[in-house]
Amino acid sequence: MIKNIPIRIFEQIVRGDCLTSLDYELLVNELRDCSFCQLSLGIDSSDIKAFTKIVDQRSQLLRSVYPKISQVLVSHNIQVDPAWAILPMLWHYWLPLAQSLANQQEKIGRTFIQGLLGGQGTGKTTLGIVLKVLLLHLGKTFLSISLDDLYKTYADRQKLRDRRPDFIWRGPPSTHDVDLGIQVLQQLRDHPLGSSQPIEIPRFDKSLHHGAGDRTEPEISYEADIVLFEGWFVGMRPLPISTFRNFVPPILSDSDREFALECNANLYNYLPLWEYLDHLIVLVPKDYNYSLQWRIEAEHKLMATGKAGMNDQEITQFVEYFWKALHPELFMPRITDLNNSAAYADLVVQISRSHLPIKISHKNICSIRM
Numbered sequence: 180m181i182k183n184i185p186i187r188i189f190e191q192i193v194r195g196d197c198l199t200s201l202d203y204e205l206l207v208n209e210l211r212d213c214s215f216c217q218l219s220l221g222i223d224s225s226d227i228k229a230f231t232k233i234v235d236q237r238s239q240l241l242r243s244v245y246p247k248i249s250q251v252l253v254s255h256n257i258q259v260d261p262a263w264a265i266l267p268m269l270w271h272y273w274l275p276l277a278q279s280l281a282n283q284q285e286k287i288g289r290t291f292i293q294g295l296l297g298g299q300g301t302g303k304t305t306l307g308i309v310l311k312v313l314l315l316h317l318g319k320t321f322l323s324i325s326l327d328d329l330y331k332t333y334a335d336r337q338k339l340r341d342r343r344p345d346f347i348w349r350g351p352p353s354t355h356d357v358d359l360g361i362q363v364l365q366q367l368r369d370h371p372l373g374s375s376q377p378i379e380i381p382r383f384d385k386s387l388h389h390g391a392g393d394r395t396e397p398e399i400s401y402e403a404d405i406v407l408f409e410g411w412f413v414g415m416r417p418l419p420i421s422t423f424r425n426f427v428p429p430i431l432s433d434s435d436r437e438f439a440l441e442c443n444a445n446l447y448n449y450l451p452l453w454e455y456l457d458h459l460i461v462l463v464p465k466d467y468n469y470s471l472q473w474r475i476e477a478e479h480k481l482m483a484t485g486k487a488g489m490n491d492q493e494i495t496q497f498v499e500y501f502w503k504a505l506h507p508e509l510f511m512p513r514i515t516d517l518n519n520s521a522a523y524a525d526l527v528v529q530i531s532r533s534h535l536p537i538k539i540s541h542k543n544i545c546s547i548r549m
Contacts, residue, residue, distance in 0.1 A: 184209055189266035192238045193245050206234045240274055241266070244316055248273075251312055257305050264535055272528070272536055273306075276460075277313035283458065284319065284404050290367050292455055295409035296514070297462030298507075300473030301530045303409045306462070314405055322403035324363070326410025328381045329355040333393040345438045348497065349392060351504035352412070352445035357452050364455035367406050377401055412505055414459040415514065416523065417446040422509055429499040430506060442504040461524040463515050467507035469532055471498045517542050 188202050198206075207230045249265060252258075259265050284291035297303045307323045314321045330336070330349055339353065340346050346354065359381060366378045379397040387393040423436055423443070430439050464470060474494050482488040489497065513519075515527045517540050529538040 184267065184270070186263050186266060189241065189270060190263075192241050193266070195242060203231075203234065206238075207231055210234060237270065237274055240316070241269055244274075244313060245269065247312055247316075248309060251308055252305070255304075255308055257308070259305075259535075260533060268536065272539060273309050273313060276526075277310055277317060280310070280405050280458075281314060281317045281319050287457070289372065290370060290403055290406055292364060292368060292406045292408055292457050294414045294453070294456035294459040295407055295462070296411070296413045296415065296459065296524075297409070298411050298464070298470045298501075299477070300470060300534060301462035301464060302528075302534060302536075303462060307407050307409060310405075310407060319404040320402055321405050321407070322367070322380070322400055323407045323409065324380060325383075326355060326360075326408070326413055327385070328383045329357070329360045329363075330383050330392065330394070331356050333388050333391055336391070343441075345434075345441075348500060350411070350501060351442045352449060353442070355449075357448050360452045361455070364406070364408065364452070367400075367403060368455060370402065372402060372404065375401055408456065411501070412446075412449075412510075414453050414456055414461075414523070415446060415505065415510060416450065416453070417443050418509060418513065427506055427508055430503055435503050438503055439506065446505075458525045459523065460526045460528065461511075461515050462528050462530055463511055464530050465532070465537065467502075467511065469530075470507075471495060472532075473534075474498055515540075 184205065188198065188206065191198060191202075207227065210230050210233060211227075245266070248269065252265070259268070280291060280293060295303055295306065311321045311323070331339070331354060335356075336346075336349055336354055343353075363378070363380060370376065370378060377399045378401070380400050381397050382395050383392055384395040385392040387395070420440065420443075423430075423439055426432075426436070430436055471494070474497070475491055478488040478494055514522060514524050516522050517524065517527060522542075525542050527540045528536050529540075531537045
């Protein structure tokens, strides 16, 4: 969180207390200096009057939505630790992002499709839940679709595994029905706002077939101003073959490299799907090894409730399977290094070991540390 904004200021705003002139000035100056917070504002940093208006508007929003956000997170069993971190995340991250999405949707005058790339533990689910509440408050309808919802049927994935035994688990490129995804995103994008024409949204039940998962009944949607399309490699593009010349653990054998090259080649099939994204947000751990630690912690919590789970060795094998498919050390720098003109993320949020955002970078705008 921004260290020069004391938590007590946010707490005073939520309570409806009047701020001192010094505290108010601190908020105004922080907004003027915060490039990310200006991403949806489009105003000159010298326009003090405009920034004071924004502080007033955001204060009112924070006061209005904080109780609902806290309630919704609890109802979804999502714990933000420490609990007070919700306040600066709303002020610096969630609220300006929601306002930016609402503004962008109004500018294009159709459904806005927001891509979200992030692995387990980076906060995809939390962000989706929060955005739904905030956008509804801003008068926008919202729909979330996961890349998981586009998985091929159980029968088709079994056929794939028979042909290519390396594809042990669902997840890597080639295990999704890309044509279905294109069809759905195209329907959503071209759907006239306010139309009563239904759209079938595919859904996937991971519990079917003893955890292998399968398609379930589609959800019917009638309209969505903003669609969040999220997944662990949403928007990811293939790399030059030369990238795989050297072994990068856990890619340690010729067969590992063959699998990595095949997954990389399969990404070409997803490029037409990515064309439907209007904007791409990437949630990236400061250290990609966090994903293994997070998965182990999640499984331990699951087993502590008496449910079945994987042991640490099985978890490591599972996570390394995905690293072999699309290794974060190879792929993520090409997406998230916004100092490189070839990077194609629009917004990059770096995530700490404790799952909290610590740095936000926007394309063509300097970053903000949290």
